[in-house]
Amino acid sequence: xxxxxxxxxxxxxxxxxxxxxxxxxxxxxxxxxxxxxxxxxxxxxxxxxxxxxxxxxxxxxxxxxxxxxxxxxxxxxxxxxxxxxxxxxxxxxxxxxxxxxxxxxxxxxxxxxxxxxxxxxxxxxxxxxxxxxxxxxxxxxxxxxxxxxxxxxxxxxxxxxxxxxxxxxxxxxxxxxxxxxxxxxxxxxxxxxxxxxxxxxxxxxxxxxxxxxxxxxxxxxxxxxxxxxxxxxxxxxxxxxxxxxxxxxxxxxxxxxxxxxxxxxxxxxxxxxxxxxxxxxxxxxxxxxxxxxxxxxxxxxxxxxxxxxxxxxxxxxxxxxxxxxxxxxxxxxxxxxxxxxxxxxxxxxxxxxxxxxxxxxxxxxxxxxxxxxxxxxxxxxxxxxxxxxxxxxxxxxx
Ligand SMILES: Cc1ncc(COP(=O)(O)O)c(C=O)c1O
Numbered sequence: 001x002x003x004x005x006x007x008x009x010x011x012x013x014x015x016x017x018x019x020x021x022x023x024x025x026x027x028x029x030x031x032x033x034x035x036x037x038x039x040x041x042x043x044x045x046x047x048x049x050x051x052x053x054x055x056x057x058x059x060x061x062x063x064x065x066x067x068x069x070x071x072x073x074x075x076x077x078x079x080x081x082x083x084x085x086x087x088x089x090x091x092x093x094x095x096x097x098x099x100x101x102x103x104x105x106x107x108x109x110x111x112x113x114x115x116x117x118x119x120x121x122x123x124x125x126x127x128x129x130x131x132x133x134x135x136x137x138x139x140x141x142x143x144x145x146x147x148x149x150x151x152x153x154x155x156x157x158x159x160x161x162x163x164x165x166x167x168x169x170x171x172x173x174x175x176x177x178x179x180x181x182x183x184x185x186x187x188x189x190x191x192x193x194x195x196x197x198x199x200x201x202x203x204x205x206x207x208x209x210x211x212x213x214x215x216x217x218x219x220x221x222x223x224x225x226x227x228x229x230x231x232x233x234x235x236x237x238x239x240x241x242x243x244x245x246x247x248x249x250x251x252x253x254x255x256x257x258x259x260x261x262x263x264x265x266x267x268x269x270x271x272x273x274x275x276x277x278x279x280x281x282x283x284x285x286x287x288x289x290x291x292x293x294x295x296x297x298x299x300x301x302x303x304x305x306x307x308x309x310x311x312x313x314x315x316x317x318x319x320x321x322x323x324x325x326x327x328x329x330x331x332x333x334x335x336x337x338x339x340x341x342x343x344x345x346x347x348x349x350x351x352x353x354x355x356x357x358x359x360x361x362x363x364x365x366x367x368x369x370x371x372x373x374x375x376x377x378x379x380x381x382x383x384x385x386x387x388x389x390x391x392x393x394x395x396x397x398x
Contacts, residue, residue: 073100176326
């Protein structure tokens with residue numbers, strides 16, 4: 001047998017965990033708070049059906065859809081990103097600053113291609129997004145976690161770790177973070193952008209949940225405070241349009257974008273043109289804003305039901321994050337409970353969650369007593385039943 005490359009072993013552990021968790025959650029009877037999918041009811045099925053019928057024709061955009069595309073993406077989707085997604089956040093991008101990619105994960109991959117050498121250090125939040133760690137490990141990078149609190153990354157710890165490890169990059173999910181549901185404060189966003197400039201580090205800002213706000217005030221992205229081009233802003237259409245369409249985008253300075261273009265070309269030529277056209281038409285026809293309102297309403301109700309159930313049903317002493325948006329809350333159980341070990345009992349009772357341990361990397365303590373709970377893809381009545389089951393499992397473990 002030919003030996004696999006070294007990177008395969010590096011990413012193996014994370015890949016195994018993800019596979020196990022997904023396999024254990026496939027029983028249709030199980031109420032799964034484990035995944036990160038948006039509500040089925042939040043998928044714009046009818047709108048996309050109508051768009052496809054009208055535009056995938058010989059007279060309209062049929063040939064464009066089925067022909068090779070440009071590595072950078074189709075102009076009207078890039079323009080929609082600029083006008084409808086970035087401008088409302090105070091970001092002034094031009095077409096030269098935007099590339100369309102195949103889902104949010106691809107941006108992490110392309111940015112890693114540009115910057116990472118084996119052994120390079122990336123600072124991440126503690127806890128952080130497990131798939132991102134998997135991507136960084138594929139590039140043989142070393143992920144070091146920084147301290148976080150209710151306002152996101154603790155800037156003093158980030159600066160101390162910059163001095164200690166000389167990282168190439170800082171990866172951060174500032175809004176309704178995966179897995180914690182927390183949001184980074186305005187002051188810290190500005191401070192992090194400044195650290196990137198001061199120490200010449202890439203700030204990789206990953207913001208796929210920012211549009212899904214159900215309460216509180218919107219905050220400008222870290223990129224808004226970037227004076228030097230050190231921050232690369234990446235986002236996804238998965239939560240606001242459709243995860244199956246595999247669309248995302250990156251916004252960066254033109255010199256970086258030219259390199260992303262080259263990396264994209266070498267990786268997969270370009271993003272699927274059929275879904276780019278469907279998504280661009282979705283914006284061009286004015287369907288996005290009412291749809292966003294609908295999906296926020298759907299998820300807000302689920303968030304509210306979930307948080308009320310957690311408050312009323314889980315044992316005293318359990319701590320949890322109240323998320324102003326996104327799809328997750330983060331629950332901290334009494335120290336003696338190991339949520340990885342408890343998952344088998346939970347699955348036997350037909351409820352599932354993501355054990356917290358998987359979201360920790362070196363640099364900060366691994367917390368075995370935490371869990372990520374997603375309310376995105378479970379209908380309110382089932383949220384109630386699922387949390388009841390979970391409460392039962394937790395009580396048995398006390
Ligand atoms: C923080 C974060 N970044 C990126 C992604 C990737 O999204 P996509 O489905 O667009 O690849 C996700 C999806 O769950 C996520 O939570």
